[in-house]
Amino acid sequence: MQKKIPNQCKRRLYKTRETRITHISSEAVSALRDYLSRKKIEIKNERYLFLFQHGDGLEILKKKTSQKCSSTCHNLEKQLSTVLKNIPEISEKNENGRNSIYFHALRAWFKTQVTDAHQSDFAEALMDHKSLKLVYYCQNDKDRAQTYLDVEYALTIAETEKIDNNY
Secondary structure, three states, X not given: OOOOOOEEEEEEEOOOOEEEEEEEOHHHHHHHHHHHHHXXXXXXXXXXXXXXXXXXXXXXXXXXXXXXXXOHHHHHHHHHHHHHHHOHHHOOEOXXXXXXXXXXXXXXXXHHHHXXXXXXXXXXXXXXXXXXXXXXXXXXXXXXXXXXXXXXXXXXXXXXXXXXXOO
């Protein structure tokens, strides 16, 4: 029997000189592969999915010094607002007049799901939050990958039956 390895998105950060590996659900990988196939982008490594810096539609912002910088966060927020505008069923406003679905709400949902399925420290570690209590939360990459596989059901929206069975 082949051992299941979680899908990973690997990104090197030059400011902190760290490499961060983010586990993503099979559902997200399927959507990403569909997107990449429509964009005709070749996936070079099946185990790691990389964020492309050139030719993938990342918005380039020009600073006053005319330097170019890729603004991934801005691009993701813009994509989310475009989706919300195009799908009226999910573009509801909350009692404050703001969108019910917004970028930070997705992070809050992720943390809540992982905390409910496992524990808060693991959720914080996956989100790469730096806090004093995480200094003492030690987990190697292999164990972290296995724990992610154990909680993946809580992050997969399409598999609602597993979530319903837990409540």
